[in-house]
Amino acid sequence: MSSTVALSGCFENWMLASSSAIFRRQLFLLKTLGGHCCRVHMERIHGAEGARAATLEADAEGIIRKITPVMDPRLYKGQAGKVAVIGGCREYTGAPYFAAISALKIGADLSHVFCTKDAATVIKSYSPELIVHPVLEESYGVRDDEKASVFGKVVGDVTKWMQRFDCLVVGPGLGRDTFLLDCVSGIIRHAREANIPIVIDGDGLFLVTNNLDLVKGYSLAVLTPNINEYKRLVEKVLDCEVNEEEASEQLKLLARRIGDVTIFRKGKLDLISDGERVNKVSISGSPRRCGGQGDILSGSVAVFSSWARQRLSSTKEATERSLSNPMVLGCIAASALLRKSAALAFASKKRATLTTDIIECLGRSLEDICPAE
Numbered sequence: 001m002s003s004t005v006a007l008s009g010c011f012e013n014w015m016l017a018s019s020s021a022i023f024r025r026q027l028f029l030l031k032t033l034g035g036h037c038c039r040v041h042m043e044r045i046h047g048a049e050g051a052r053a054a055t056l057e058a059d060a061e062g063i064i065r066k067i068t069p070v071m072d073p074r075l076y077k078g079q080a081g082k083v084a085v086i087g088g089c090r091e092y093t094g095a096p097y098f099a100a101i102s103a104l105k106i107g108a109d110l111s112h113v114f115c116t117k118d119a120a121t122v123i124k125s126y127s128p129e130l131i132v133h134p135v136l137e138e139s140y141g142v143r144d145d146e147k148a149s150v151f152g153k154v155v156g157d158v159t160k161w162m163q164r165f166d167c168l169v170v171g172p173g174l175g176r177d178t179f180l181l182d183c184v185s186g187i188i189r190h191a192r193e194a195n196i197p198i199v200i201d202g203d204g205l206f207l208v209t210n211n212l213d214l215v216k217g218y219s220l221a222v223l224t225p226n227i228n229e230y231k232r233l234v235e236k237v238l239d240c241e242v243n244e245e246e247a248s249e250q251l252k253l254l255a256r257r258i259g260d261v262t263i264f265r266k267g268k269l270d271l272i273s274d275g276e277r278v279n280k281v282s283i284s285g286s287p288r289r290c291g292g293q294g295d296i297l298s299g300s301v302a303v304f305s306s307w308a309r310q311r312l313s314s315t316k317e318a319t320e321r322s323l324s325n326p327m328v329l330g331c332i333a334a335s336a337l338l339r340k341s342a343a344l345a346f347a348s349k350k351r352a353t354l355t356t357d358i359i360e361c362l363g364r365s366l367e368d369i370c371p372a373e
């Protein structure tokens with residue numbers, strides 16, 4: 001049985017290999033080892049659609065209109081969304097700020113940041129709107145004999161808030177300190193137990209790529225890799241190179257292999273898959289590639305996916321599976337809004353466009369698609 005699984009897995013990777021020489025050699029091996037079980041497995045993986053499924057351009061603006069809550073005076077604070085960003089260390093204070101403030105600018109009611117002490121005062125000084133918790137610890141501040149108790153305290157300081165959040169964003173500006181990442185693993189495990197959706201970005205992806213069990217089988221997890229992060233994931237999970245010619249198939253396979261997660265592959269085109277279908281968002285964005293745009297995106301995915309969950313739980317619309325997955329809907333909405341805002345910022349700021357300019361355009365872009373009144 002185990003040899004069947006291993007063989008089938010390899011075959012999917014082979015289908016993605018671009019070198020025909022490699023493919024011929026592997027096909028020979030395949031015939032030698034028994035192709036039947038591989039073919040059956042391929043059919044199970046790809047279903048009736050065949051090996052190459054179409055990549056659909058999502059109706060992103062329609063989705064935004066559908067999931068964005070109406071401005072209702074009967075709502076009270078918190079009902080439009082409460083998110084928390086786990087990130088911010090000695091090196092990085094911009095990334096968690098961008099993610100957290102973007103969530104508020106889109107329409108969430110409360111946005112928290114859990115970061116190290118060094119980062120907290122800096123992040124607070126960027127904005128009085130954010131609720132900043134200086135609770136994370138890096139190795140340099142903790143003696144070896146203190147680690148177990150500090151671990152318990154850090155995880156406890158975050159998890160006591162957990163039930164209040166609609167979504168966590170783990171990773172923007174988190175850094176790669178080993179003790180800090182151990183604590184964040186504890187936080188992710190707790191969030192899973194509490195069924196809280198988690199968007200994994202930046203250094204959170206570094207953690208998860210090396211500890212896939214943290215998200216395996218968790219359908220409320222979204223991974224938002226950039227070009228480097230995606231490469232590392234593909235190499236680790238599929239044991240092959242990124243294949244641009246079979247980009248959609250490879251993404252779908254990656255989501256399935258990790259198990260039930262949604263992956264948002266960022267780039268010139270944004271590709272989003274939960275292992276069932278692949279959606280594409282390609283509306284024009286900005287040619288400026290200043291750092292921080294991915295952070296806006298992760299905060300936006302948190303808000304839109306929370307809204308999509310709320311919307312789907314309050315209606316009984318029978319839609320196809322991938323369009324009834326709130327995490328996929330959240331990704332599509334966030335992608336479109338970020339790209340539209342980046343285009344708008346670039347139209348006025350040109351080469352001087354910075355991430356803060358794009359954040360300033362989030363409100364107007366959303367208003368253009370989905371007016372508040």
Ligand SMILES: NC(=O)C1=CN([C@@H]2O[C@H](COP(=O)(O)OP(=O)(O)OC[C@H]3O[C@@H](n4cnc5c(N)ncnc54)[C@H](O)[C@@H]3O)[C@@H](O)[C@H]2O)[C@@H](O)CC1
Binds near residue numbers: 091092172201203
């Ligand atoms: N203003 C800010 O505070 C910003 C902070 N950012 C944060 O910066 C961090 C890194 O994100 P990037 O998008 O640059 O990550 P990438 O993985 O795209 O690139 C980082 C580069 O540095 C290398 N690298 C980083 N840490 C390393 C390590 N410990 N050992 C060896 N090589 C290492 C990587 O291999 C890569 O070449 C994330 O936490 C991210 O959220 C970015 O979001 C950009 C804005």
Ligand SMILES: Nc1ncnc2c1ncn2[C@@H]1O[C@H](COP(=O)(O)OP(=O)(O)OP(=O)(O)O)[C@@H](O)[C@H]1O
Binds near residue numbers: 294
């Ligand atoms: N070449 C491009 N053309 C247009 N838009 C792009 C391009 N590359 C990325 N984007 C947009 O920018 C968003 C952020 O992607 P990017 O690759 O910059 O993330 P990142 O490296 O994680 O960013 P950060 O600097 O915040 O860590 C993507 O979702 C996409 O919509």
Ligand SMILES: [Mg+2]
Binds near residue numbers: 201226294295
């Ligand atoms: Mg990033």
